[in-house]
Amino acid sequence: MTRKKGGLNRGLGAFISDKNKVEEILKPSNELEIQELKLDDVEPREDQPRQAFDEESLKELANSISEYGVIQPIIVRKVGKKYEIVAGERRYRASKLANKDTIPAIIRELDDFEGENLSIIENIQREDLNPYDEAVAYKSIIDKYELTQEDLSKAIGKSRPYISNTIRLLRLDERVLEFLKSGQISYSIGRELLSITDNDEQYKRALEIMENKISVKAVAKAKKRKKRIKSPNIHLMEVEESFMDRLGTKVRINESQKVISINYYDNEDLQRIIEIIVGE
Structure with missing residues (x-):
């Protein structure tokens, strides 16, 4: 049986929702926390959710770093002899492009769970994250932590239909x-x-x-x-809207064939819809 309500996925939701803790980790409490690290000693996460970085945008950031330096330090954690990036891979890449030797960083003592989740949060909440990377990130979180789309929706503050539609782009x-x-x-x-x-x-x-x-x-x-163009049945359109609001998915009523069609995106989504309809 697939575990949908284990401690790990609840922990992820609680961690994402704990904005004070996240803010405390991502922002320095004083300038003494900021250290200059050699770029050669810093490396990105292997499972970084964000896969694509706009080259033109990176060049612009690299030019800015060449002139003004890195304004906001990256967040890292010590893994072996290296420092793994938790937040700030774009600044890291741009610094390398600008031929910098060092980068300002805040070193945090984080376990694997905290490090991974902070990286997830920093990435999926970025405004410039492209739809593909966003879809990959949502799917990887759901698969890895055995979350439902509803769980993730509540954790990150985005609607379940939006998350479903974003993941569908991978098709x-x-x-x-x-x-x-x-x-x-x-x-x-x-x-x-x-x-x-x-x-x-x-x-x-x-x-x-x-x-x-x-x-x-x-x-x-x-x-x-x-x-085919035909006069709409206003009553049926309202019923469709009611179904869609309740089920959180696309519903169509074919009046001529007397058929109601309910879309679902995967087996998990189907189970969710069945539970709503049957009430179990």
């Missing part, structure tokens, strides 16, 4: 995922492309969107035009 064709990684297509465009099940067609559509700079609104309108 895109690999070529389209590369566009998502590089920022050539947005989260919203990626969601629209998921409706195209044929990988080659999905890829061709992604190329067309990029080449013609088509907006997400235009993509959505084009998809709607392909559907």
